[in-house]
Amino acid sequence: MASTSSHPVQVQHELDQVHTSSITPNVVTTSTSKARSDPFQQTTEFEIDPDTLEDIDNNEYPEGGTKAYLTVFGSFMGLIPAFGFLNSIGAIQTYISEHQLADVSPTSISWIFSLFTFFLFASGIFSGSFFDHAGAVKPLVIGSILMCGGILATANANTVWEFVLSFGIVTGFGNGILLSPLVGVVAHYFKEKRATWTSAATTGGSVGGIIIPLILKKLYVEVGFAWALRILALIFAACLCIAVFLARERIKPETSEENTDFKTLFKIYVVHSFDYRYLFELKFVACALGVSFSEASLVTFTIYFPTYAIKRGFTEATAYTLITIMNTTGILGRYIPGYVADKWVGRFNVMIITVLGCCAASLCILLPFGGKIGALYAYAAIYGFLSGSVLSLPPVCCGQISKTEEFGKRYSTMYVLTSFTVLALVPIGGLIVGAGEIKDYNNFIIFTCCMFVVSVLCYFTSKTAVVGFRMCKF
Numbered sequence: 001m002a003s004t005s006s007h008p009v010q011v012q013h014e015l016d017q018v019h020t021s022s023i024t025p026n027v028v029t030t031s032t033s034k035a036r037s038d039p040f041q042q043t044t045e046f047e048i049d050p051d052t053l054e055d056i057d058n059n060e061y062p063e064g065g066t067k068a069y070l071t072v073f074g075s076f077m078g079l080i081p082a083f084g085f086l087n088s089i090g091a092i093q094t095y096i097s098e099h100q101l102a103d104v105s106p107t108s109i110s111w112i113f114s115l116f117t118f119f120l121f122a123s124g125i126f127s128g129s130f131f132d133h134a135g136a137v138k139p140l141v142i143g144s145i146l147m148c149g150g151i152l153a154t155a156n157a158n159t160v161w162e163f164v165l166s167f168g169i170v171t172g173f174g175n176g177i178l179l180s181p182l183v184g185v186v187a188h189y190f191k192e193k194r195a196t197w198t199s200a201a202t203t204g205g206s207v208g209g210i211i212i213p214l215i216l217k218k219l220y221v222e223v224g225f226a227w228a229l230r231i232l233a234l235i236f237a238a239c240l241c242i243a244v245f246l247a248r249e250r251i252k253p254e255t256s257e258e259n260t261d262f263k264t265l266f267k268i269y270v271v272h273s274f275d276y277r278y279l280f281e282l283k284f285v286a287c288a289l290g291v292s293f294s295e296a297s298l299v300t301f302t303i304y305f306p307t308y309a310i311k312r313g314f315t316e317a318t319a320y321t322l323i324t325i326m327n328t329t330g331i332l333g334r335y336i337p338g339y340v341a342d343k344w345v346g347r348f349n350v351m352i353i354t355v356l357g358c359c360a361a362s363l364c365i366l367l368p369f370g371g372k373i374g375a376l377y378a379y380a381a382i383y384g385f386l387s388g389s390v391l392s393l394p395p396v397c398c399g400q401i402s403k404t405e406e407f408g409k410r411y412s413t414m415y416v417l418t419s420f421t422v423l424a425l426v427p428i429g430g431l432i433v434g435a436g437e438i439k440d441y442n443n444f445i446i447f448t449c450c451m452f453v454v455s456v457l458c459y460f461t462s463k464t465a466v467v468g469f470r471m472c473k474f
Contacts, residue, residue: 067250068189068197074246075182075201078140081147081236082178083391084208086120086299087327089113090306091213092167094319095220097307100158106307108160110430113303114423115168116175121295121419123176125274128184128412135249136181143181144240146174148233155229176415182243183395184408188250195347195396199338202392206334206384209327217320278413283401283465287348288414290458291394292421294355297451298390299422300429301362302326307433308441312371322376326384333388338396341389346473347397348463350389352456357386359452367445397459400474401466425451 093113101109130139150171157163183198190197212232219228278284305326306319333354341350361382369375395411402410432444467474 063190063192065189067248070246071185071189071248071250072197072201074243074248075186076204076207077239078178078182078243078247079202079204080208080211080239082143082175082182082208083202083205084212084327085147085175085236086117086391087205087209087302087330088212088216088323089116089299090302090304090323091216091320093303094306094310094316095216095225096163098316099225101160101163104160106433106436107427107430110303110427110433112160112163112168113299114426114430115164116172117299117426118419118423119169119172120176120179121415121422123173124180124412124415124419126412127177127180128408128415130177131181131184131249132408136185136247137244139177139181140240140244140247143174143177144237144244147171147178148174148237148240150174151229151233151236155226155233178240178243179415180408180411181249182247184411185247185249187395187399187404187407193342194399195338195342195393196335198396199334199389199392203331203334205391206327206330206388209330210324213320213323213327217317274413274416275409278410283462284410284414285417286458286462286465287397287401288417289421290351290455290462291397291414292418292455293451293458294351294390294455295394295418296422296425297358297448297455298387300426300451301445301448303426304429304433304441304444307436308370308444309376311436311438311441312376314373314376318373322380325377325380326387329381329384330388333385334392335388337389338392341393341396344473347393347400348459348474351393351397352459352463354386354389355452355456355459358383358390359449359456361386362445362449362452367442370441370445397462401462 093109097104097106097109127139127143150166150169150173153166154163154171157166183202186198186201187194215232215235216228219231223231278288302323306316306323309319309322310316337350337354341347345353361379365375365379365382370379394414398411398414399407429444429447432440432447434440463474
């Protein structure tokens with residue numbers, strides 16, 4: 001994202017030395033005694049003039065206003081299909097496993113959803129740079145066409161390879177192109193309240209996760225699979241049209257695509273959108289791996305949780321209800337942790353706490369009591385709340401260790417790592433499920449918990465790379 005700052009170079013240089021982009025003027029500390037008196041005081045390794053930082057921040061981030069709130073609403077509407085569909089893919093997997101692909105092994109079916117999530121995350125290498133250089137409208141239009149077109153093609157699929165091409169590749173790629181601009185535009189307007197408003201926008205994903213399974217559950221029975229997806233594509237198109245008109249960047253790109261040859265555009269949007277140098281930056285690569293393992297665990301679990309409920313003897317309707325419960329509590333789980341992170345605890349600390357909570361809930365509730373319907377409902381509610389921040393806070397964590405003008409490239413680089421992690425781990429989850437016996441699912445639950453533990457260790461490493469082992473708001 002091009003910088004439009006008119007401040008002197010030396011002042012901008014001071015700002016660039018700050019490790020986190022979320023440090024606010026009233027929490028920059030220059031006294032160690034002050035830091036000791038408040039264990040959750042925001043801290044950084046560098047000291048700069050608070051007045052200088054305040055002057056820059058107040059000019060760069062409006063922190064509100066009509067345009068800012070309309071942008072958040074546009075992002076919210078766009079994320080209903082973009083994140084909501086990701087939260088609801090279990091409703092697709094459950095149906096095709098019982099109908100079109102009933103004779104296909106779980107491992108083979110898992111490749112459909114593994115490729116979907118791979119292309120969803122890998123497309124970030126294109127969409128992040130596209131957003132930085134072209135603004136929000138173009139990637140939103142392209143992503144909307146591909147996603148809705150892919151869903152329409154999926155409606156006619158009957159074999160594994162037809163699902164791979166239509167759902168896994170086309171729908172996944174289109175879905176992924178939408179994410180960077182929908183999340184990135186919010187960061188243009190907020191700094192002190194970035195986690196709060198990013199979380200508010202991403203509650204659209206939970207709203208989508210509530211209504212999509214309910215819509216599919218009803219339409220599967222009334223009109224069948226094909227027309228259910230066609231109607232869903234129409235609903236998605238309406239939501240995405242609102243996003244195209246409202247979700248606009250504040251900092252206009254300085255570069256123009258006019259009279260630019262294909263070779264140059266390819267370098268800008270593909271080659272230059274991934275920066276390998278970030279992989280040698282401990283705080284970034286640890287954060288990226290933390291995101292990769294937590295989202296891989298969440299996606300893998302979301303795919304197989306409905307079939308786990310069916311294997312336990314419950315109906316398909318109950319399985320869809322569990323997805324709805326998870327996404328309902330996920331609304332609070334996206335907003336409340338974001339507010340707490342901004343106000344008191346810090347973004348990385350909240351991520352560590354909530355990811356650990358997901359692991360604990362799986363080990364203490366689902367693993368021993370998964371055969372009881374009450375326990376499943378309780379688990380779905382708790383897990384949905386705790387996992388809400390797994391999807392809402394990673395962009396904010398990435399922004400906290402990035403300069404604003406580099407956010408798109410670093411965000412896309414982070415999700416390239418995530419895409420390959422998911423591509424490897426989702427099929428492994430399918431292999432562990434195997435024949436689908438209860439003991440196989442129990443091993444699968446332990447596998448997802450192990451991924452969460454690795455994620456926590458990575459987030460902690462990223463945090464300590466910036467602030468050391470101090471207890472502080474970060």
